[in-house]
Each structure stands twice: as structure tokens, then as C-alpha cells.
Amino acid sequence: MIEWEDSELALKKQAELLGLNRSSLYYKPVPPDPEEILIKHRIDEIYTKTPYYGSRRMTAVLNQQGLIINRKAVQRHIREMGLQGISPAPNLSKRNHQHRVYPYLLRNLATSHPNHVWATDITYIR
Known part of the structure; x- marks a missing residue:
């Protein structure tokens, strides 16, 4: 929107009409440091x-x-990249009231001899 050359209006007037600071017209963005790019790729x-x-x-x-x-510095890079660690959500131990609660059948049983009570584990291992 700024005409740099062959303009009827001076740069000062153009910036004033657009509501911009003149100093922002001359800003050249600094390219990222190659070392930071390497770190971000590794992360x-x-x-x-x-x-x-x-x-x-x-x-x-x-x-x-x-x-x-x-x-x-790692935190800053992670934040700039928009990454977030995966972790369990809170309140995972809250009970679902719609599920049936099974009674504990061994509560008042005294296990006095071998092979009186057996148990199994059905853990899924990928």
C-alpha cells in the first residue's frame, strides 16, 4: 500500500494516512538462526x-x-512449535456410576491352606 518511488505523497504523509509508524516501514525481518532451526528439527x-x-x-x-x-530454551522452542507432551487427563480414577460393581467374595474368607484361593491376571500386553 506504500508507494516507495515516484509518489506524489511523501512517505511521512503516506504513513500518517495509513496510521503506521515510519520506523515500521523500514523494518526488515531477521531470518531465524540456523542453529535454532537445527535444534527445532531435533526436538x-x-x-x-x-x-x-x-x-x-x-x-x-x-x-x-x-x-x-x-x-x-527447550521449553521456549516447544512452546513456539506448538507441541505439548501427552499425559493422562485428571480424574481418571473416578468411578463410572453406570457400570456394575461386583462384590468382593474373599472379604471375610480366611485363607488357611495352600490352593485355597486362586487368582489370575488378564493384563493385555501389546
Whole structure:
């Protein structure tokens, strides 16, 4: 919207009409540092493999890989990239009142000899 050359209006007047500061007209954005880009790529690789790592573990992994960086810098990069660690949501232990509650059949039973009570575990292992 600014005409830099061959304009009837001076830059000062153009900026005034547009409601801009003249100093912002001359601003040239600074390109990101190549080292920061490298760090962000490494953080992205680690996050893709292990999305549950937080900033402390991420810092330890980066330091093991030879990048000397502190936790606050890692936090800043993670925040800028919009990443967030995956963690359990709160209140996971709350009971669902629609589910049936089964009685505990061994409450008043005294297990006095071997093979009196048996149990099993049905844990799913992927």
C-alpha cells in the first residue's frame, strides 16, 4: 500500500494516512538462526518418536546427542512449535456410576491352606 518511488505523497504523509509508524516501514525481518532451526528439527524428531517426553527429558536427550542446551530454551522452542507432551487427563480414577460393581467374595474368607484361593491376571500386553 506504500508507494516507495515516484509518489506524489511523501512517505511521512503516506504513513500518517495509513496510521503506521515510519520506523515500521523500514523494518526488515531477521531470518531465524540456523542453529535454532537445527535444534527445532531435533526436538521435532524426538517428539515424533516419544510424544510423552517433557522438557526435562527432552533436554537430557538433546544433551546426550551433543547439543548443549538448557531446559528453559527447550521449553521456549516447544512452546513456539506448538507441541505439548501427552499425559493422562485428571480424574481418571473416578468411578463410572453406570457400570456394575461386583462384590468382593474373599472379604471375610480366611485363607488357611495352600490352593485355597486362586487368582489370575488378564493384563493385555501389546
